[in-house]
Amino acid sequence: MARRRLGTYLHAKRALLERELDRILPPMEGRTEKVQSAMRYGVLNGGKRLRPILTLAVAEIFGVDERQALVSGCAIELVHCASLILDDLPSMDDAQLRRGRKACHREFDESTAILASFGLLNRAFQVLQELKGKGVSQKAIRELTLLLTAAIGTDGLIGGQIIDLESEKSMDYATLEFIHSHKTIALFLASAEFGCVLGRAGGRDRAAILQYAKPLGLAFQIQDDLLDALSTPEKIGKDVNRDVEKTTFVSFCGIEGARQLNRELIQSSIASLAPFGKRGAILEDIGRFSLSRRS
Amino acid sequence: MARRRLGTYLHAKRALLERELDRILPPMEGRTEKVQSAMRYGVLNGGKRLRPILTLAVAEIFGVDERQALVSGCAIELVHCASLILDDLPSMDDAQLRRGRKACHREFDESTAILASFGLLNRAFQVLQELKGKGVSQKAIRELTLLLTAAIGTDGLIGGQIIDLESEKSMDYATLEFIHSHKTIALFLASAEFGCVLGRAGGRDRAAILQYAKPLGLAFQIQDDLLDALSTPEKIGKDVNRDVEKTTFVSFCGIEGARQLNRELIQSSIASLAPFGKRGAILEDIGRFSLSRRS
Numbered sequence: 001m002a003r004r005r006l007g008t009y010l011h012a013k014r015a016l017l018e019r020e021l022d023r024i025l026p027p028m029e030g031r032t033e034k035v036q037s038a039m040r041y042g043v044l045n046g047g048k049r050l051r052p053i054l055t056l057a058v059a060e061i062f063g064v065d066e067r068q069a070l071v072s073g074c075a076i077e078l079v080h081c082a083s084l085i086l087d088d089l090p091s092m093d094d095a096q097l098r099r100g101r102k103a104c105h106r107e108f109d110e111s112t113a114i115l116a117s118f119g120l121l122n123r124a125f126q127v128l129q130e131l132k133g134k135g136v137s138q139k140a141i142r143e144l145t146l147l148l149t150a151a152i153g154t155d156g157l158i159g160g161q162i163i164d165l166e167s168e169k170s171m172d173y174a175t176l177e178f179i180h181s182h183k184t185i186a187l188f189l190a191s192a193e194f195g196c197v198l199g200r201a202g203g204r205d206r207a208a209i210l211q212y213a214k215p216l217g218l219a220f221q222i223q224d225d226l227l228d229a230l231s232t233p234e235k236i237g238k239d240v241n242r243d244v245e246k247t248t249f250v251s252f253c254g255i256e257g258a259r260q261l262n263r264e265l266i267q268s269s270i271a272s273l274a275p276f277g278k279r280g281a282i283l284e285d286i287g288r289f290s291l292s293r294r295s
Numbered sequence: 296m297a298r299r300r301l302g303t304y305l306h307a308k309r310a311l312l313e314r315e316l317d318r319i320l321p322p323m324e325g326r327t328e329k330v331q332s333a334m335r336y337g338v339l340n341g342g343k344r345l346r347p348i349l350t351l352a353v354a355e356i357f358g359v360d361e362r363q364a365l366v367s368g369c370a371i372e373l374v375h376c377a378s379l380i381l382d383d384l385p386s387m388d389d390a391q392l393r394r395g396r397k398a399c400h401r402e403f404d405e406s407t408a409i410l411a412s413f414g415l416l417n418r419a420f421q422v423l424q425e426l427k428g429k430g431v432s433q434k435a436i437r438e439l440t441l442l443l444t445a446a447i448g449t450d451g452l453i454g455g456q457i458i459d460l461e462s463e464k465s466m467d468y469a470t471l472e473f474i475h476s477h478k479t480i481a482l483f484l485a486s487a488e489f490g491c492v493l494g495r496a497g498g499r500d501r502a503a504i505l506q507y508a509k510p511l512g513l514a515f516q517i518q519d520d521l522l523d524a525l526s527t528p529e530k531i532g533k534d535v536n537r538d539v540e541k542t543t544f545v546s547f548c549g550i551e552g553a554r555q556l557n558r559e560l561i562q563s564s565i566a567s568l569a570p571f572g573k574r575g576a577i578l579e580d581i582g583r584f585s586l587s588r589r590s
Contacts, residue, residue, distance in 0.1 A: 031473060032454040034461060086413070091405035110386035111460050114409060118381070119453045121413065125420050126444040129437055138433035142424055145440075149421040158414045159327040165406050166329060178326060 006285035013056050017049045020070045021077065024127055026119075038108045038116035039123070043081045045099045050220070051191040052077045057282045058192050058209055062199020068134050072144060072194045075124040079148065080187060082120035083157050085113050092165060124148065136198065143197045147190045156186035171247045180221045188217030204275070211272035215265035216287055222249045222262050223290060229255065262291055301580035308351055312344045315365045316372065319422055321414075333403045333411035334418070338376045340394045345515070346486040347372045352577045353487050353504055357494020363429050367439060367489045370419040374443065375482060377415035378452050380408050387460060419443065431493065438492050442485045451481035466542045475516045483512030499570070506567035510560035511582055517544045517557050518585060524550065561586055 021043055026036045052073025059069035088095040088103040090110060095103050105113035128144050150156060160182025167175055192213035196206045225248040250258045269287045273280035316338055321331040347368025354364035383390040383398040385405060390398050400408035423439050445451060455477025462470055487508035491501045520543040545553045564582045568575035 026449055032449045032457050035453060035457040036449055086409060089406070089409070091409065111384070112457065114381060114384070114386065115453050115457055118413070118416065119448060121416060122444050122447045122453070125440060126448070129441055129444075132437070138437065142427070142433065142436070145420060146424055149417050149424075152417045153414060153421070154321055154327045154331055158330060158410050158417070162327050162330040162407065162410055 002281075002285050003289060006282070006289055009057075009282055009285070010053065013053050014049050016066075016070060017052050017056075017074065017077070018044070020074050024071075024074050024078070024123065026123075034108065034112055035115050035119060038104055038112045039119050041107055042085045042104045042113075042116055042120065043078065045101060047077070047081065047099060049073075049077060051080055051187060054188070054191040054213065054286070055194045057286060058195025059198050060195075060282065061209075061276055061279045062195065062201050062205070064195065064198040065135065068131060068136050068198050069195060071127060071131055071134060072198060073191065075127045075144075075148065076187065076191045076194065078120045078124040078127065079152060079157075082117040082124075083161070083187075085117040085120075087161065089113065092161070121152070140197050140200075144194060147193055147197070151186040151190035156182055156190075160184070160186070167247075173252060176247055176249070176252070180218060184221045185214060185217035188220070189213050208272050208275050212269050212283060212287070215269040216290065219262045219265040219269065219287075220290055222258050222265070225250045226255065226258055226262075266291055297576075297580050298584060301577070301584055304352075304577055304580070305348065308348050309344050311361075311365060312347050312351075312369065312372070313339070315369050319366075319369050319373070319418065321418075329403065329407055330410050330414060333399055333407045334414050336402055337380045337399045337408075337411055337415065338373065340396060342372070342376065342394060344368075344372060346375055346482060349483070349486040349508065349581070350489045352581060353490025354493050355490075355577065356504075356571055356574045357490065357496050357500070359490065359493040360430065363426060363431050363493050364490060366422060366426055366429060367493060368486065370422045370439075370443065371482065371486045371489065373415045373419040373422065374447060374452075377412040377419075378456070378482075380412040380415070382456065384408065387456070416447070435492050435495075439489060442488055442492070446481040446485035451477055451485075455479070455481070462542075468547060471542055471544070471547070475513060479516045480509060480512035483515070484508050503567050503570050507564050507578060507582070510564040511585065514557045514560040514564065514582075515585055517553050517560070520545045521550065521553055521557075557586055 025040045025043060028036045028040065052070075055073035055076060056066070056069045059066070059072075084098060085104045087093050088098055089105055096106060097103060101107070103113075104116060108116070125145065125148070128141055128148065131141050131144070132138065152158060154162075160179050163175065164179045164183060167179070189210055192209050193206065195201075196209055201209065228248070229250045249261065252258075253261055266287045270284050273283055276283075320335045320338060323331045323335065347365075350368035350371060351361070351364045354361070354367075379393060380399045382388050383393055384400055391401060392398060396402070398408075399411060403411070420440065420443070423436055423443065426436050426439070427433065447453060449457075455474050458470065459474045459478060462474070484505055487504050488501065490496075491504050496504065523543070524545045544556065547553075548556055561582045565579050568578055571578075
């Protein structure tokens with residue numbers, strides 16, 4: 001029942017998000033078509049859209065106009081996709097596949113991929129400004145902008161990636177946690193907090209949402225590690241076993257240990273939704289089924 | 296006389312800008328020190344700071360609080376430096392030297408340089424939000440943000456760079472002009488317009504300032520081409536003769552022709568300052584002496 005409810009929900013929201021992303025991305029025209037194509041390629045590739053869905057689902061709890069949540073969530077997704085393009089570069093993970101297709105720098109070339117990533121980041125800040133036309137206050141737009149820059153900067157994505165790159169294959173648990181709390185969880189938290197800002201959530205509600213999103217983000221990362229350890233490229237659409245010599249949650253806890261950790265994280269995540277009663281149903285479903293994610 | 300006046304002015308403003316940039320850049324501390332060092336390295340390297348000086352000088356005409364102009368100008372400079380880091384990458388110009396020192400990716404490594412560039416772009420948007428604490432209205436911050444994103448995007452820096460990279464060594468005049476109007480002039484114009492926004496300049500004043508800045512930006516680029524053709528790396532602190540097989544304004548017009556074109560551009564630039572009378576003196580000096588620039 002809950003699974004079907006979530007399935008319908010995700011299907012509907014993904015369709016909305018794809019349409020909105022398509023609108024937001026620059027058309028492929030004029031002399032600069034190449035970089036525009038690369039921007040579109042890096043985004044419109046069947047991603048799960050988990051982050052903007054989190055924004056949408058949180059915004060719903062607080063009765064936010066869906067168009068506002070859509071635009072804000074798309075800004076987050078543009079940043080996420082920009083970071084994936086960089087992660088895959090030869091000087092970083094040197095990945096061949098992303099979401100079942102050639103990585104952006106292999107479909108185009110390295111310089112185009114870098115410029116596309118830059119362009120997506122830039123477009124994200126532009127898109128947040130568009131919220132004014134959708135009835136979001138200047139104060140809220142400012143808050144969203146500050147949240148996004150914090151999630152991107154050296155205390156967020158960029159900080160996580162630099163430590164990931166410079167870490168030895170074998171690292172201690174503190175480093176592993178640092179990397180994920182910066183590379184994954186920071187933008188995850190921002191996605192959820194976006195919904196709170198749009199919904200003018202009070203301090204206690206906002207804290208509850210963040211307490212929900214934080215373990216969820218970590219569980220999501222651990223699920224990724226499990227998929228990497230257990231899957232094939234055909235199944236998950238990106239290079240696998242790349243982590244084979246690298247420290248991950250799976251190498252720390254083993255397959256069963258990682259699964260157990262995940263169950264506990266999701267339990268704690270769902271417990272934080274108590275204050276919202278039935279309004280938290282979709283967020284609860286998202287948590288529960290993140291465990292059964294296969295791709 | 297005018298030369299001495301300008302020299303004193305530039306000296307004083309550069310000192311202010313260096314201090315402000317130093318404040319704005321993240322300190323080198325904690326685990327992510329490497330990327331923070333690279334961000335600082337890419338900015339605090341003796342740049343001419345022409346763009347933020349343009350912001351300061353235009354803002355002065357309209358009686359803007361200097362602290363507002365400083366912060367705004369620094370946001371522009373961060374974006375400019377971010378774009379230089381990318382331009383120098385192996386997949387782009389593969390440059391060895393920048394401002395007399397190793398290019399960022401050679402002092403650090405490629406992935407760190409890319410992340411530093413990303414970090415600088417992100418920091419620029421954060422810095423614009425800081426203007427609220429300095430008395431700039433939300434409306435003006437929004438306008439600055441939109442101007443900056445437009446100058447960075449596919450109609451600005453990114454668009455110019457993609458065409459520059461994909462152009463044959465030999466190109467037609469229209470392509471050459473497209474590249475410079477996007478790669479150089481777009482951010483130049485934004486720098487000048489920043490001063491207008493902060494000063495709430497009227498439409499006619501703003502148009503005059505843009506008419507001043509546009510030919511100045513082009514003249515600046517042509518002067519760069521002349522320097523490349525005539526100088527040594529020791530003198531100008533970056534690789535030279537890289538353009539030797541590439542189409543530039545010098546290859547189109549020859550040395551004398553490029554100098555003549557420059558004189559005409561600066562003449563037209565200065566003529567646009569007529570409405571400001573004596574208040575335009577510094578802008579006039581900047582135009583006049585851009586021609587004698589040697590480094």
